Amino acid sequence: MEENLLTPTDVFDALPDPVLALDSSRAIFFANKAGKALLGEAIEGEDISMALRQPVVLSLADAALAGKHPEPGEIKISRGTAQIFEIQATPIHGNERIKALITIKNNTRIKQADEIRSTFVANVSHELRSPLASLLGFIETLQGAAKDDPEAREKFLSIMENEASRMSRLIDDLLSLSSVEVDEHVQPREPVNLIPLLSDVVNVIQAQAVKKRIKFISDFPEHLPSIPGDVDQLTQVFQNLLENAMKYGRSESVIQIKIIIDHQLSEKSASHVMVSIRDQGDGIPSKDLSRLTERFYRVDKARSRELGGTGLGLAIVKHIIGRHRGRLEINSEEGVGSTFTVFLPTFES
Ligand SMILES: Nc1ncnc2c1ncn2[C@@H]1O[C@H](COP(=O)(O)OP(=O)(O)OP(=O)(O)O)[C@@H](O)[C@H]1O
Ligand SMILES: [Mg+2]
The missing domain is CATH 1.10.287.130 (Signal transduction histidine kinase, dimerisation/phosphotransfer (DHp) domain)
Structure with missing residues (x-):
């Protein structure tokens, strides 16, 4: 009966990281599957310095072939995007052909x-x-x-x-x-009704809005299903969005707050509740839109600072919405205004 033994080649091929075995002349005697995937199928037999044309690889290979254990090195390989790899070289004793092993780990x-x-x-x-x-x-x-x-x-x-x-x-x-x-991996699940929550936030902000003579207009449905959430965190989200609408909105303008129930899945049950906050401010240039939720990113640093901003507001908003398994959509037109829409899943979805 034929024995079904695992060969060293099988083991090396099963490794997720590239491994290259070198002979005494620095040629690649063997490359595992991951190694061939990275450097090409015909890599065996080539000098390592041709396969990976970087001086650090050459000196690591030479050191290991001289019986030393060099510190790992780092190389960059550009495959569409630049990837960073850690290279380690280890001497092998007691084998006729293989004298050193090169292991390559993607550290990008x-x-x-x-x-x-x-x-x-x-x-x-x-x-x-x-x-x-x-x-x-x-x-x-x-x-x-x-x-x-x-x-x-x-x-x-x-x-x-x-x-x-x-x-x-x-x-x-x-x-x-x-x-x-x-806490981001734990989805909060207390039932939250957004109507009283938003009304409370508006009451707090209204006091500050009086100075700029900004008016809030709310458009809420009669019946709103409660959503799974964390009251304090959702309050923080809408406080920030409304504060931004007010801070970056024009004097004597209107801020619209609208709640829409989204029936994407079926007629009977709602899948999402959408809350949109629309201001009549200067708007945001489209090149800045995708970076707005990065920490400390501001369109106009000086203006944000002057208004007392830290540039962390929208980063916090994004993380809280993420924790609620929702999403944030930002639309803006320069000179017209911006709309921030928060999508939050309901219990049914
Ligand atoms: N409604 C808006 N209209 C125009 N620009 C906005 C609006 N909301 C946010 N921005 C821009 O996005 C940037 C980031 O907003 P974010 O809320 O993260 O920070 P901030 O308001 O400057 O400070 P913080 O919220 O920490 O007090 C702002 O500095 C501003 O440039
Ligand atoms: Mg803010």
């Missing part, structure tokens, strides 16, 4: 996550540093030049208060963002 996603993290840290530091620098500046002035000037003192203290509250808001927003991110 880890690198991207690293980059996102470091950009985020750089942004946070920058956002905290500017109000802090201004606070330090005013403290110095108050200790020196403006020491005995009560008028200047009043003015500077009020600026300092503004800057300190900006820092405090930024920290609150960062904490809020990270707490939503931690």
Whole structure:
């Protein structure tokens, strides 16, 4: 009876990462399936420096063939998009033909996550540093030049208060963002009725809108099914969207809030509830639309700062809606206004 034994080739071929075995002349004696998929079917027999034309690969291979265990290296390969690979070379002892193994691991996603993290840290530091620098500046002035000037003192203290509250808001927003991110995989399921929720948010915002003489017009259906959600987080979503509509809306304009029940699945049961908030502001250039929900992204940095914004509002909104398994749609026309529509699934969907 024929024995069905797994050969080393079968094992290497089953590995998800490319593995290349080198002979003493640096030629590829064997490449597993993943290796051929990355470098080509006819790779066996070629010198490794021809297969991967990067100096780091050559020096790693030479080191391993000399019996050393070199530190892993990194190479970039462009296949449509640039991919980053980690290359490791290990000497093999006691085999007649194979003298070194080269393993290749795709690290693109880890690198991207690293980059996102470091950009985020750089942004946070920058956002905290500017109000802090201004606070330090005013403290110095108050200790020196403006020491005995009560008028200047009043003015500077009020600026300092503004800057300190900006820092405090930024920290609150960062904490809020990270707490939503931690829970993002758990869909909230308390029944929430959006009509009283939105009415409460409008009442709070209305007080601020009076100054700009902005009017809110609500168009709500008579019966609205409750949706699975988290009241506090949904309040945060609509507070932010309405605040934006007001902040970036024109004075003496109208903000429309409309709830529509979407019967996509069947006549009887609703699949989504859509809440749209339409302002009559300056609108958003189309090149900025797709980046709006990125952390710290603002169309006009100076204007957003002046209005007390941290640039984290829409990032928080996006994560909360994601946690609710919903989605956010943004439409805008420059000079006319913007509409932010939130789609939230119902219990039936
Ligand atoms: N309704 C709107 N009309 C025009 N531009 C908008 C509107 N909503 C958001 N934007 C633009 O998108 C940017 C990001 O909005 P986001 O809510 O994330 O930050 P923010 O309002 O600047 O600060 P925060 O919400 O943290 O106080 C804003 O800076 C603004 O440029
Ligand atoms: Mg905002």
